[in-house]
Amino acid sequence: MSHGVPRRDRLRTRRSAVEALRARGEPALWLTGGALLLALGMIVGLIALLMVGGLSTLWPRPVVRIRCQDGRVLMGEIARRETARGPDGRLVRRRLVRIGNFELTHEHFAWVADHEVAAEDCPPEAMVLERVAWGRFYGLPRALVAGGRIIATNAAEIRAAWPSIHPEVVARRRRRERIETVEIGEVNRRLEAARLRARTAELVAGRDSERYAIARREAEQVEQRTAEEFARLRAEIESLNAHNAQFHLDVVTADGREARLMLADIVRMVPANALSRAERWAVYGSRWWEFISDVPREANSEGGVFPAMFGTVVMTLLMSLAVVPIGVMAALYLREYAKPGPWVSVVRVSINNLAGVPSIVFGVFGLGFFCYMVGATIDELLFAARLPNPTFGKGGILWASLTLAVMTLPVVIVATEEALAAVPNSMREGSFACGAGKWQTLRRIVLPRALPGILTGMILAMARGAGEVAPLMLVGAVKLAPELPVDRVPPFIHPERSFMHLGFHIYDLGFQSQNSEAAKPMVFTTALLLVTIIVLLNLLAIAIRNHLRRKHRSDVF
Amino acid sequence: MALSELPKLDTTLDVSVSAAGRLAAIAAGEAVQTELHDDLRRETAVVDVRGFNLWYGPKQALFEIHMPIPKGRITALVGPSGCGKSTLLRSINRINDLVDTVRTTGDILLNGESIFAPHVDVIDLRKRMGMVFQKPNPFPMSVYENVVYPLRIDGVRDRAVLDEACERSLRGAALWDEVKDRLHDSAMGLSGGQQQRLCIARAIAAEPEVLLMDEPCSALDPIATNKIEELMEGLRGEYTIVIVTHNMQQAARTSDYTAFMYLGRLIEYGSTATIFQQPHLPETLAYVTGRFG
Ligand SMILES: Nc1ncnc2c1ncn2[C@@H]1O[C@H](COP(=O)(O)OP(=O)(O)OP(=O)(O)O)[C@@H](O)[C@H]1O
Ligand SMILES: [Mg+2]
Numbered sequence: 140m141s142h143g144v145p146r147r148d149r150l151r152t153r154r155s156a157v158e159a160l161r162a163r164g165e166p167a168l169w170l171t172g173g174a175l176l177l178a179l180g181m182i183v184g185l186i187a188l189l190m191v192g193g194l195s196t197l198w199p200r201p202v203v204r205i206r207c208q209d210g211r212v213l214m215g216e217i218a219r220r221e222t223a224r225g226p227d228g229r230l231v232r233r234r235l236v237r238i239g240n241f242e243l244t245h246e247h248f249a250w251v252a253d254h255e256v257a258a259e260d261c262p263p264e265a266m267v268l269e270r271v272a273w274g275r276f277y278g279l280p281r282a283l284v285a286g287g288r289i290i291a292t293n294a295a296e297i298r299a300a301w302p303s304i305h306p307e308v309v310a311r312r313r314r315r316e317r318i319e320t321v322e323i324g325e326v327n328r329r330l331e332a333a334r335l336r337a338r339t340a341e342l343v344a345g346r347d348s349e350r351y352a353i354a355r356r357e358a359e360q361v362e363q364r365t366a367e368e369f370a371r372l373r374a375e376i377e378s379l380n381a382h383n384a385q386f387h388l389d390v391v392t393a394d395g396r397e398a399r400l401m402l403a404d405i406v407r408m409v410p411a412n413a414l415s416r417a418e419r420w421a422v423y424g425s426r427w428w429e430f431i432s433d434v435p436r437e438a439n440s441e442g443g444v445f446p447a448m449f450g451t452v453v454m455t456l457l458m459s460l461a462v463v464p465i466g467v468m469a470a471l472y473l474r475e476y477a478k479p480g481p482w483v484s485v486v487r488v489s490i491n492n493l494a495g496v497p498s499i500v501f502g503v504f505g506l507g508f509f510c511y512m513v514g515a516t517i518d519e520l521l522f523a524a525r526l527p528n529p530t531f532g533k534g535g536i537l538w539a540s541l542t543l544a545v546m547t548l549p550v551v552i553v554a555t556e557e558a559l560a561a562v563p564n565s566m567r568e569g570s571f572a573c574g575a576g577k578w579q580t581l582r583r584i585v586l587p588r589a590l591p592g593i594l595t596g597m598i599l600a601m602a603r604g605a606g607e608v609a610p611l612m613l614v615g616a617v618k619l620a621p622e623l624p625v626d627r628v629p630p631f632i633h634p635e636r637s638f639m640h641l642g643f644h645i646y647d648l649g650f651q652s653q654n655s656e657a658a659k660p661m662v663f664t665t666a667l668l669l670v671t672i673i674v675l676l677n678l679l680a681i682a683i684r685n686h687l688r689r690k691h692r693s694d695v696f
Numbered sequence: 697m698a699l700s701e702l703p704k705l706d707t708t709l710d711v712s713v714s715a716a717g718r719l720a721a722i723a724a725g726e727a728v729q730t731e732l733h734d735d736l737r738r739e740t741a742v743v744d745v746r747g748f749n750l751w752y753g754p755k756q757a758l759f760e761i762h763m764p765i766p767k768g769r770i771t772a773l774v775g776p777s778g779c780g781k782s783t784l785l786r787s788i789n790r791i792n793d794l795v796d797t798v799r800t801t802g803d804i805l806l807n808g809e810s811i812f813a814p815h816v817d818v819i820d821l822r823k824r825m826g827m828v829f830q831k832p833n834p835f836p837m838s839v840y841e842n843v844v845y846p847l848r849i850d851g852v853r854d855r856a857v858l859d860e861a862c863e864r865s866l867r868g869a870a871l872w873d874e875v876k877d878r879l880h881d882s883a884m885g886l887s888g889g890q891q892q893r894l895c896i897a898r899a900i901a902a903e904p905e906v907l908l909m910d911e912p913c914s915a916l917d918p919i920a921t922n923k924i925e926e927l928m929e930g931l932r933g934e935y936t937i938v939i940v941t942h943n944m945q946q947a948a949r950t951s952d953y954t955a956f957m958y959l960g961r962l963i964e965y966g967s968t969a970t971i972f973q974q975p976h977l978p979e980t981l982a983y984v985t986g987r988f989g
Contacts, residue, residue, distance in 0.1 A: 478796070565833040572791055573846040573898065574823030583849070588836045 193667030196660040197426040202265040214393030239275035264294035267409040278390035333361035440658040450638035457540035466551030494549035502610025505542030534615030537634030547600035558592020594684040608642035616643040641669040733966025739766030748802035772947035775957035789825040826899030830911040832891035834883040846902035869897035889920025
């Protein structure tokens with residue numbers, strides 16, 4: 140009944156399928172949604188992998204005793220399983236057993252194919268002994284000797300006596316370590332300082348001068364005095380060692396060999412097959428605590444990562460301290476003072492391009508500029524007496540922080556410029572109309588308003604800087620730093636010291652470790668820790684930013 | 697030129713031929729003589745605009761403006777959108793200096809002294825004039841700090857002086873009762889109308905000689921508008937006020953003098969009563985009665 144109505148005025152009822160698709164854009168929906176899903180999947184996968192790998196490493200696993208058909212007896216923790224092609228070309232399932240006992244077996248791990256196994260069990264009295272050196276020891280305890288007397292002769296008794304004996308032995312060992320590192324170091328420092336004074340006097344006043352003679356004499360006196368102190372400290376060490384020598388654990392390995400382990404060398408004794416659930420968690424917790432609070436052992440594959448954590452945090456904070464003021468000031472000039480024009484555009488483009496320069500190039504720059512030019516000049520001017528040993532003329536935490544500051548400068552400048560551009564002009568005009576000058580307007584109106592955006596720049600810079608490894612290897616991150624960059628020795632902050640860094644630690648664990656099988660799981664744990672620290676640093680900055688935002692959020696419009 | 701080509705001119709209305717001819721001449725770029733009423737000559741001018749021209753880059757926005765602004769009076773600036781009211785207002789306290797492309801000729805006198813003279817301190821000049829903008833622009837700080845901002849930048853530290861100025865200005869802006877309990881909350885939490893009154897309080901905090909208000913009520917509801925009109929009433933005599941408005945009733949209600957601008961020219965300027973009841977020029981009548989623009 141639609142004679143009179145022109146065709147194009149009627150409602151269309153049906154479209155062809157292709158037309159409908161093109162109009163509504165379902166393929167685009169699927170495509171974009173799929174891309175998002177892929178991205179999300181990768182992120183979730185990454186986090187899941189880190190969590191699984193990182194959280195499981197320190198979990199106490201059962202100790203398995205395996206008798207092979209050829210008579211070998213192995214005992215240890217199963218590290219992983221795989222299916223491989225044997226020498227005869229057939230597929231065999233095999234397991235990698237962490238057998239430890241390196242001083243006896245000269246191996247940390249051994250492969251056992253399933254068809255070689257004659258019998259296997261989990262002996263309840265088996266112990267995992269984590270040691271200061273030589274890695275883990277797996278064995279069955281025979282006797283615990285304390286103060287020269289045998290006080291326990293079976294696993295249960297030994298476990299019962301352990302908490303009353305082991306801590307005091309460890310305390311003595313720690314005391315000895317403290318003497319060796321801190322107290323002897325302190326005496327050494329005094330000696331070194333006296334010698335330096337003499338050397339400075341020699342350099343400044345000459346060999347024949349009165350001043351040099353006095354300094355020489357003083358140095359000799361100090362030397363005499365320190366010799367006495369050294370003797371005293373050495374005696375204390377001897378006595379501690381002698382005392383600890385009376386504490387040991389006699390163990391027999393799965394293949395029947397006897398061993399005597401000094402209690403002082405044992406970090407933790409885990410009766411891995413006889414743990415209740417709560418005890419298992421306690422071991423797990425204590426391993427984590429050791430991991431984040433202790434120094435590394437065994438070429439970084441055991442012990443903790445505290446120095447690396449500390450180095451990462453200090454370096455990141457130093458970097459932020461350096462990059463934020465400079466970046467903000469540069470952006471202020473670019474956005475608020477410079478007359479817009481080709482010159483400003485060129486500068487802006489250059490800064491943006493700087494953000495794309497590979498980080499290792501910044502490392503090279505840092506090494507060449509900070510270490511070799513600035514550092515060497517500082518050494519010549521202020522630390523001439525120590526030459527040829529460089530003080531600032533080598534990699535150190537200060538130079539590393541500054542190198543990363545240069546690297547992250549574009550991020551801060553761009554973010555700050557955007558934040559400044561987002562401050563409405565009406566506010567600037569309002570301030571000028573009140574009779575404020577340029578700087579008053581910037582300081583009182585524009586900067587506070589732009590602060591959240593500036594902090595966003597800082598967060599981005601921190602996230603980028605904290606995870607960076609490549610440039611650090613050139614300017615001061617090391618495998619093992621004997622001292623922290625901040626400690627109790629005056630002047631308390633030592634910007635010239637090299638430092639450990641979690642990112643570099645991961646690289647070192649993954650690629651440079653001799654005991655790579657033991658180190659690999661630690662890669663995950665350390666990576667998890669690094670990510671956690673970066674997230675925490677960012678959360679802190681975000682919390683500050685949100686606090687500022689909330690303070691002056693506009694509820695109108 | 698055909699009438700239909702004229703911008704902002706409704707050809708269906710009964711605009712008289714002479715008015716249309718004059719506006720057409722302006723649109724074609726001719727200079728026109730301002731119709732300046734005699735009663736203005738009896739007033740003392742606090743601000744005196746003399747032969748003022750202004751360009752934004754190549755585009756001229758103001759043409760030969762002659763405009764004495766009488767002391768202690770409220771002067772309304774009316775005219776269609778884009779005719780240069782804001783530009784003129786912003787020239788008086790030299791806020792337009794901040795726009796890089798601006799170029800001017802002619803002069804503006806404040807109490808007989810040129811504001812463009814080389815020795816004049818722009819900052820001091822702006823301190824003598826308060827300005828209220830079309831959109832409220834409170835600063836991201838507390839209500840209190842907003843109001844005392846002009847004193848703070850003068851380096852006033854004395855708490856008693858600041859407190860006194862804060863209360864006096866807020867009372868002046870009819871805002872005191874509403875915010876006296878939240879002086880230290882962020883000003884961003886105020887309503888739009890409160891924010892605008894806060895900006896007025898800020899503008900009068902340093903007791904300027906001249907108050908420049910650029911459509912202060914355009915973002916406000918009738919109640920807030922009413923409050924601001926009452927407040928202008930209260931300030932009358934004390935301050936010289938220049939107010940830009942699109943609201944003819946508001947201009948008629950509040951102002952002593954009214955200036956009608958069109959395409960960058962000042963067309964007619966005289967006492968509000970005359971301008972609204974028997975303006976000398978037919979185009980002014982057409983505009984104020986709402987028949988064009
Ligand atoms: N910063 C600027 N750069 C270039 N041209 C401008 C600038 N500001 C204003 N103009 C132009 O100058 C002319 C006058 O503008 P102005 O803002 O003074 O008008 P107005 O009378 O206040 O209008 P409204 O009633 O809409 O606020 C307009 O044509 C405008 O396009
Ligand atoms: Mg305007």
